[in-house]
Amino acid sequence: MLRFIVRRLLVTIPTILIVITITWGLIKLAPGSFYSGEKRLPPAIEKSIREKYGLDKPWYTQYGKMMWSIVRHGDFGTSLRFEGQSVNTIIRRSLPVSAAIGIIAYLLALIVGITAGSIAALKQNSRWDYGSMTLAMLGISVPNFVLGPILVLVFSLTLYWLPPSRWGGFPSRNLILPIITLSAIYMAYIARLARAGMLEVLRSDYIRTARAKGLSEKDVVIKHALRGGLMPVVSYTGPALAFLLTGTVVVERIFALPGLGNYFIQASLNRDEPLIIGIVAFIAITLLLMNLVVDIAYAYLDPRVRY
Amino acid sequence: MTPGPDLIHATPETAITEGEFVHGTSLWRDAWRRLLKNKLAVFGLIVVAFITIASLIGPTVIKRATGFTPDYIPTNDTRLIKSFPPFTGPDGQFTWTHPMGTDNAGRDQLARVLQGGQISLFVGIISTFVSLLIGVSYGAIAGYVGGRVDNIMMRIVDILYSLPYVIVVIVLLSMFRSQTARGQLILLFIALGSVSWLTMARIVRGQVLSLKNQEFVLAAKATGVSTPRIIFRHLVPNTLGPVIVYATLTIPQIMLTEAFLSFLGFGVQAPLASWGSLASDGIQNIAIFPWQLIFPGVTMALTLFSLNFLGDGLRDALDPQMRTT
Numbered sequence: 001m002l003r004f005i006v007r008r009l010l011v012t013i014p015t016i017l018i019v020i021t022i023t024w025g026l027i028k029l030a031p032g033s034f035y036s037g038e039k040r041l042p043p044a045i046e047k048s049i050r051e052k053y054g055l056d057k058p059w060y061t062q063y064g065k066m067m068w069s070i071v072r073h074g075d076f077g078t079s080l081r082f083e084g085q086s087v088n089t090i091i092r093r094s095l096p097v098s099a100a101i102g103i104i105a106y107l108l109a110l111i112v113g114i115t116a117g118s119i120a121a122l123k124q125n126s127r128w129d130y131g132s133m134t135l136a137m138l139g140i141s142v143p144n145f146v147l148g149p150i151l152v153l154v155f156s157l158t159l160y161w162l163p164p165s166r167w168g169g170f171p172s173r174n175l176i177l178p179i180i181t182l183s184a185i186y187m188a189y190i191a192r193l194a195r196a197g198m199l200e201v202l203r204s205d206y207i208r209t210a211r212a213k214g215l216s217e218k219d220v221v222i223k224h225a226l227r228g229g230l231m232p233v234v235s236y237t238g239p240a241l242a243f244l245l246t247g248t249v250v251v252e253r254i255f256a257l258p259g260l261g262n263y264f265i266q267a268s269l270n271r272d273e274p275l276i277i278g279i280v281a282f283i284a285i286t287l288l289l290m291n292l293v294v295d296i297a298y299a300y301l302d303p304r305v306r307y
Numbered sequence: 308m309t310p311g312p313d314l315i316h317a318t319p320e321t322a323i324t325e326g327e328f329v330h331g332t333s334l335w336r337d338a339w340r341r342l343l344k345n346k347l348a349v350f351g352l353i354v355v356a357f358i359t360i361a362s363l364i365g366p367t368v369i370k371r372a373t374g375f376t377p378d379y380i381p382t383n384d385t386r387l388i389k390s391f392p393p394f395t396g397p398d399g400q401f402t403w404t405h406p407m408g409t410d411n412a413g414r415d416q417l418a419r420v421l422q423g424g425q426i427s428l429f430v431g432i433i434s435t436f437v438s439l440l441i442g443v444s445y446g447a448i449a450g451y452v453g454g455r456v457d458n459i460m461m462r463i464v465d466i467l468y469s470l471p472y473v474i475v476v477i478v479l480l481s482m483f484r485s486q487t488a489r490g491q492l493i494l495l496f497i498a499l500g501s502v503s504w505l506t507m508a509r510i511v512r513g514q515v516l517s518l519k520n521q522e523f524v525l526a527a528k529a530t531g532v533s534t535p536r537i538i539f540r541h542l543v544p545n546t547l548g549p550v551i552v553y554a555t556l557t558i559p560q561i562m563l564t565e566a567f568l569s570f571l572g573f574g575v576q577a578p579l580a581s582w583g584s585l586a587s588d589g590i591q592n593i594a595i596f597p598w599q600l601i602f603p604g605v606t607m608a609l610t611l612f613s614l615n616f617l618g619d620g621l622r623d624a625l626d627p628q629m630r631t632t
Contacts, residue, residue: 015466023478030482141612143563145570145586146604149593157594238469246473250567254590264474265571268481276478283471291469 001299005292012288019284020070020277021063027273028059053080066277076278081270087278090263095282097167098248098259105179106244109186114226114233116187117194121202121229122221132191139188144247148181148254165255178255182247186240193236198229227301234298238291245283338548341624348620354613358606362424365417375415377422377580393598408598410588419580420603426581427607430495431562435554437500438561442507443550447538449508450515461512464505472502473564480573488579495574499561510553514546548625555618559611566607582607 041049050056054065069075076087116136120129155177156164163174201207202225210220249261256262260279267275342348370376393408393416408416449460476498485491518524519542527537566583568574575581580588582603589600 011466015469019470019475022475026475026478026482137612137615138608141559141615142608143566143570143583143586143604143611145567145583145590146600146608149586149590149600150604153593153597242469242471242473245471246567250570253571264477268477269572271482280471280474280478283474287471288469 001296004299005296008292008295012292015288016281016284017067017071020067020281023277023280024063024066024273027271027276053078070281076281077274079267079272079275081267081272081275087274090275091260091278091282094258094260094263097257098245098252098261101175101178101182101251101257101259102244102248104175105183105247106186106240108179109183109190110233112183113187113190114194114230117191117196117233118198118221118226118229120191120195121198124199129195133195136188136191139184140192142184144181144185145250145254147184148177148251151177151181152254165257167257174255178251178257181254182244182251185247186244189236189240190233193232194230197232198225201225201229204228231298231301234294234301237294237297238287241290242287245287338621338624342620345620345623347616348624351613351616351618351620354609355617358424358610358613359428362421362428365421366425369415369418369421373415375418377414377418380414392596393602408596408602410596410599416598416602419585420582420606423580423582423585423603424606424610426492426575426579427562427565427583427610430492430499430565430575430581431558433496434499434503434561434565435557437496438504438507438557439550439554441501442504443511443543443546444539445504446508446511446513447515447543447546450512451519451534451538451542453516453519457512461509464508468505473567476502476564477568477571477573480568484573485576488576491574491576492579495565495568499564503557503561503564507550507553507557510549511543511546514549515542518542518545552618552622552625555614555621559614559618562607562614563611 047056054062057065066077069077074088076091079085079087079090082090116132120132123129152164155162162176164177166174206228207220207225210224215223245261248259249265251257252259252262253265260282263275264279266272267279342352366377393406406417410416410419445460445464449457479498480491480494483494485494515538524537524541527541532541562582565574565581566586569581569583570587572587575584577584585603586600586607589596589603592599
């Protein structure tokens with residue numbers, strides 16, 4: 001197990017460096033720069049700013065310096081757009097916003113999804129099954145940027161129950177709509193996966209054994225079936241986190257939340273190079289580490305998996 | 308070795324299987340019969356067909372009927388507010404002219420939604436084709452060659468899987484933002500196609516692994532058929548079932564990603580419009596003119612819903628053993 005973790009970490013570190021390099025390369029290869037926007041600076045000022053940020057050096061020096069400061073100090077430099085603020089500060093400030101809605105949305109999706117999926121599987125081909133699966137298909141098909149505004153329209157602008165947008169601290173009623181918007185699609189996916197997994201497990205021999213030895217239906221489901229039936233849900237966690245991160249981008253845009261995704265979109269639109277690279281690297285690191293955790297959890301839950 | 312032309316060449320073989328369809332080789336005919344039994348899949352098929360046809364001929368029909376093209380802005384209207392609710396004319400009376408209302412500039416919303424449908428479906432289909440081309444070739448080569456090559460190729464897929472690819476796509480699209488709408492569209496095809504081939508590669512590899520030791524491959528080898536030809540003429544056509552199923556499920560995923568990118572302003576650029584960019588325009592006026600968001604959004608959701616049901620139905624029909632959900 002330890003060997004597996006070490007080996008995975010050894011792959012993870014070069015992968016992160018490759019992601020940073022690709023992002024950096026894309027930015028450098030693209031025509032134009034941060035300073036070629038609508039607000040043209042006088043050439044002398046642009047020159048001195050470029051010198052200050054080291055943008056006048058040849059590309060290999062820039063690349064080397066950037067990589068060195070990232071690897072050595074974990075420092076992604078200073079944002080070009082938000083003057084005087086380091087990328088690390090911006091990430092530290094915006095991360096709690098994204099993490100709060102992301103984690104709660106995922107937990108909500110897990111609870112609702114697993115419950116709905118298990119009930120659907122236990123009562124296969126019943127009204128419950130068809131109802132929850134149609135809802136799940138709806139959840140997969142309605143894009144979050146359609147769901148979010150419709151929820152705002154109904155609950156904020158018509159019923160006046162909840163605030164339509166903005167960050168109101170944590171916890172606050174402002175977060176209810178963003179969290180529901182974000183978690184809908186994962187609820188749907190998880191419900192489908194849980195149903196599929198449970199159906200397969202409920203037909204298996206060890207469940208028949210458990211029933212044959214006279215366990216109550218509750219024990220059969222909770223102690224035996226759930227553990228095996230939820231394996232697809234566990235292995236979906238990795239990809240789900242990747243999608244969750246992209247989902248937060250849209251949700252933060254819709255609800256005007258100052259999270260990582262919102263900063264990332266602004267940075268991309270402004271060509272704020274250090275901030276783009278910083279956020280991409282941060283997301284890549286989070287994803288790869290979470291995938292590692294998921295793999296370990298998988299081995300723990302399913303004794304048949306050996307690394 | 309040129310996988311591209313060979314793969315395109317392989318498509319007539321699909322056409323041949325369609326011929327067999329009528330004469331009744333069991334697989335395709337059985338699959339079709341199973342598909343028709345699945346009510347939800349048939350519903351999906353009908354809705355998808357209807358929306359596709361409506362998107363293709365709708366704008367022309369509307370132009371004939373009411374004179375509104377997707378980008379026609381009425382010039383004789385000097386009113387400040389040009390966006391009217393569904394079935395309402397400028398005078399506030401009921402009219403059939405704008406079943407989905409009009410947008411901020413007074414353009415007919417129905418015509419715009421149908422034209423957006425053209426772009427959305429087009430992006431979905433072309434990008435899926437790009438991802439098919441890459442995924443099928445990659446998976447087939449990895450599976451057939453096997454050994455260390457297979458190992459390395461699949462490790463690369465594993466690593467790519469764990470990357471935040473949508474984030475990289477956003478960087479790509481925003482950095483190389485094209486000056487023309489057409490250029491941006493082509494960039495979008497490449498970007499979406501080149502990130503969505505991973506699962507396809509895995510599926511095809513699995514299929515090829517199980518096929519490559521069968522007699523017909525041995526026979527082909529014995530008669531001296533070259534390796535690329537074995538892969539693309541003998542093995543790939545045999546993986547068609549799962550590939551069709553997965554392609555049907557890839558189209559809605561890509562359409563969703565496209566809409567997501569267009570919504571954020573990185574995808575389809577004006578004057579072209581897709582459902583995503585229409586929804587993005589609509590959200591700005593959600594409080595006053597909700598129909599500007601609701602119609603493109605609901606049309607898109609309905610299309611994705613139907614495509615997903617169709618894909619699920621096809622999976623059940625083509626491979627009853629895979630039936631899980």
